[in-house]
Amino acid sequence: MKIAEVSVTRPVFAIMMTAALIVLGAVSYESLGLDLMPKTDAPVVSVQANLPGASAEEIETTITKRIEEAVNTISGIDELRANSDQGGSRVTINFTLERDIESATQDVRDKLAQIVNQFPRDTRPLQITKMDPDAQPIFGFAVFGPRAPKELTEIAEKRVKQELETVKDVGSIGYNGERKREIQLLLNADRLNAYGLTVDQVRNAVTRQNVEIPGGQFTAGPADVAVRTMGRIRNVDDFNRIVLSYRADGSVITFADVGRVQDSVQEVRNASRLSGTPAINVMVRKQSGTNTVEVVDRVQEKLTRIQAQLPQDIQISVGNDQSRFIRRSFEDIKLHLILGGLLASIVVFLFIRNLRVTFIAALAIPTSIVGTFTFMKIAGFTLNNMTMLALSLATGIVIDDAIVVLENIFRYVEEKGVTPKEAAADATQEIGLAVMATTFSLVVIFVPVAFMTGQIGRYFYSFGLTSAAAILISMFVSFTLTPALCAMWLKKEDAKSDHSTTKTSGFYATIDSLYGRMLVWALHHRPVMIAIAGAVVVSAAFLYPYVGKELVPDDDQGEFSINVRLPRGTSYQRTEEFIKPIEKEVLALPALHRVMQNVGSGFASFNVMMVPLEERNVSQQELMIRARQMLRKYQGARISVSGGTDISGAASGGFGGGGRGNPGGGGGGGFNRLNILIQGPDIEQLQTYTVQLMDKVRLIPGVVDVDTNFEPTQPELRINIDRARATATISSRCCSGSTSHTGTRQRWATC
Missing domain, CATH: 3.30.70.1430 (Multidrug efflux transporter AcrB pore domain)
Structure with a gap:
């Protein structure tokens, strides 16, 4: 094998190739993105x-x-x-x-x-x-303080939101609980009738007289002058001077004649609270394809500077932080990866009992793992649970090739009495084909995993290719670095009979003797061994249905959400009344850090954040079960408890949550694990069947948060138009409908 021969005769060349592999891998590692799961573009x-x-x-x-x-x-x-x-x-x-x-x-x-x-x-x-998983909020915080809602909203928008929008890779920023300034035009119906005006006429007049129109440009001597018609209303009093119509004598009818202007704030239709304290909840979304952890780090750094510039009575409290779980998950897997490498090296040492030899074999682990980062960078992968799982699995595999090559070199030195340098090239060449066969047999196991069909195949794509890359790199290391180091560092004494590679040494002899006795017994009791093997296979077939099956197990992320939906048409005030006792009970749950709450007309959401795992004796799943049991007594609303992160990495709870869209159910996993579609031409019959099916599904053990996206229509007041009278008053159905729509709105013109 030429590459092994070159590595032995030119060990510096082999070492430099390996060093280049490590340096490229280290540089690639620093630039790799960090995510919970691989990114997939769902069509x-x-x-x-x-x-x-x-x-x-x-x-x-x-x-x-x-x-x-x-x-x-x-x-x-x-x-x-x-x-x-x-x-x-x-x-x-x-x-x-x-x-x-x-x-x-x-x-x-x-x-x-x-x-x-x-x-x-x-x-x-x-x-x-x-569909974009990156559209989910990755970071949320609350702005609160003893200020009026309008003032707190202005601080959150102008001094916090606008500053954060300048942070690199921040996509959009939204917030809940705001109360913005609103100019309200309040009409007097009697005066409108007295002047013979309609609501539409007033609205059209306001629209026409509150515009700026570019007037082109003209040349005045050496300069081009732009013309702009200044028609935009600049202050509240200007609304009173809007001309609505003219009297018979030619005098004008202004808005002041039929109504009044009020500088106010928006009507309360939603609210946000931080553990019961009124606040503005702010949600940060990243740009698609960017690194979640890096974006959150930049946002937190910016928030620290913003907090220093805010008034002392205004506080910023961090709530939802998707990067926390990603970091913790990554650090746990990284720790297991390091421990796996150390344990593999210790096992090698127990059998070889020579530090120099153990080091040569164990060096294949970090070299192969770090070198794989270069492949991951080229392939566009990120550091996520799937790629880190692949590297963890490969930790015990990548050392195998080096051990096989090293053992054959030892055998040459021990049995043929040649020098380590002579043995390194010949022994590697002799065993090269077997090593390649072993390596490629492993590669063909992992590569097909990368090309599985379906949505699951998208997530295992990076797993399969990363595993295969690490194994191939380990083969390269065993053909270059391992023989080169053996030629440089091995001594003849390392292969003498008093070392543990011989069957006479105590530890190895014990293992060899035990294995030998087991093998002899098995060969003399072949029918028994066949019966045992058959029993294992048959029992596996019977036990398989009782083994749980899931792609991503529930994990304690220390965060879950409670979503409450009331019947359509429920007012904000009624919603607040309904959730008051729920809020009190939620805040009384144990091991809570803080609760971010959003309330609107007919819905409410509680984003519950728990104290760190090491500071509590109750798990997230246990607390979610307790919350479900606690909320069962509240009738007249759809209440679901969800937590965790789905396979796409999108947080289930949604910091802002609470919309009237899809049910937020999904039990412990944070997303709907089973969806049932009922189809038919009759909507009323569908509703009947849906209710019956939901009642039956609720009886199934282990099923929680059964919900449907069907909701009765909102209560409505129907206005029937008298066409004859409408025509007599020079009106139309369209105009009448528009007038009723404008007249029932709480605000119809703002600036």
Whole structure:
């Protein structure tokens, strides 16, 4: 084998090649991303369409069905789901795994661009997005202090949010519980009638007279002068001077004649609290494909500087931090990787009992592992649970080739009496084919894992290739570094009979004797051994159904969420009344660090953060079970307790949580482990079957948080138009509907 011969005759060359491998690996390690799980681009595209005020039936007929018909002709669709709701439609398109997500998204945009004119006039622009695990908040904190809600909101937005938006790789920042400034235009219905004006006329007048229009430019001597019409309202009093109409005598009717202006804040429709204290909850999302841990580090560094510049009574308290669990998971696996390498080296020493020889063999472990980081960098992998698992598994494998080569070199020195340098090249060449056969037999086990089909194959792709790369690098090390070091460092005395490589040494002799007696007994009792082997195989077939099966086991992340959904149409005030006792009981749970709470109309979410694992005697799963038992007595709401992180690495709880979308159930794993789809033409019959099915599923042992995304429509007041009278008053159904919509809104013009 030429490479082994060159390594023995030119050991410096072999050492420098290995050193280059280690240096490249170390540099690659520093630049590798750190994540919980490998990144995968799930081929899922969602289409969101909003038509404020429309019923679910109208949304279904005028929007949802048209979207379905348009996109259904796109190739590669695996599943198409649609949800029509009060005021909005959501269509989710699942493509086959082979479909490129970018081209699929573009195909959806192209198809919908052809039918956008068929939607109702007031339909908002379509929102077409592809599924992105990075869209989940990675970091959350609360801003609180003894200030008015409006002032606290301004501090959170202008002095915190805007500063954080400048941090590298931060994607977007959202917040809950804000109370922004609002200019309210309050109309007097009697005065409107007296002047013969409608709400629409007032609204149109405000819209027309609150604009800035570019007027072009002209040349004045040596300069070009831009012209701009200054029509934007600059202060609150300007609203009173808006001209609505003219009287018969030519005098103007202004807004002050029919109403008044009030500089106020938004009506309370949502709130956020930190362990019961009013706060502004801020959520940070990263840019797609960036390193979660690095982004969080930059955000925390920036927050430290921001906190120093804020008033002393304003505090920032960190809540949700996805990087904490990623760091802990990575550090645990890294520790196991190091311990595995040390234990493998100790086992080698127990049999060889020579530090110099043990060092030569054990050097293959760090060299192969560190060298694999270079491959991971080239392949675009990150340091995550799957790649670190591959390296941990490879720790005990990568030393095998070096041991086989080293043992054969020892045999040459011991049996043939040649020098270690002569033995290194000849022994390696003799055993080279066997080492290659062993290595490639392992590689062909791991490589197919990387090419498994389905979504699971996406996650095992990096695992299989990383394992194969580490094993191949170990073969390279055993053919270069191992014989080179043997030629340089081994002594003839290392292979003498008084060392543990001989069968006469105490430790080895004991092991050899025990194994020999077992082998002799087995050969003399062949039927018994065959019967034992058969019994093991048969028992495995019977025991297999009783073994738990899951891809990602539940882990104690020290964080879970409680989501509460009330019937559609429940007011914010009623929601607050309902969750008050729940909030009190949640805050009384043991081992809590803090609770971030968001409340809105008909929903509430509690993001529960526990104290560090080493400071508590109750696990996350135990506390979640206790919370479920505690919340069973609350009737009239859908309550789910979820925790953990799904396989994509997206936090289940969602720091801001609490929307009225998908149920947040999912038990201990933090995501829906089983979804049942019920289809049929009659919505009322579907509802009946759904309730019956949910009641039966709840009886299954181990099932928790059974929920459905079906909700009754929101209570509505229906206004029937008298067409004759509407025509007589020079009105129309459209105008009347618009007037009722404007008149029932709590605010209809803001600046």
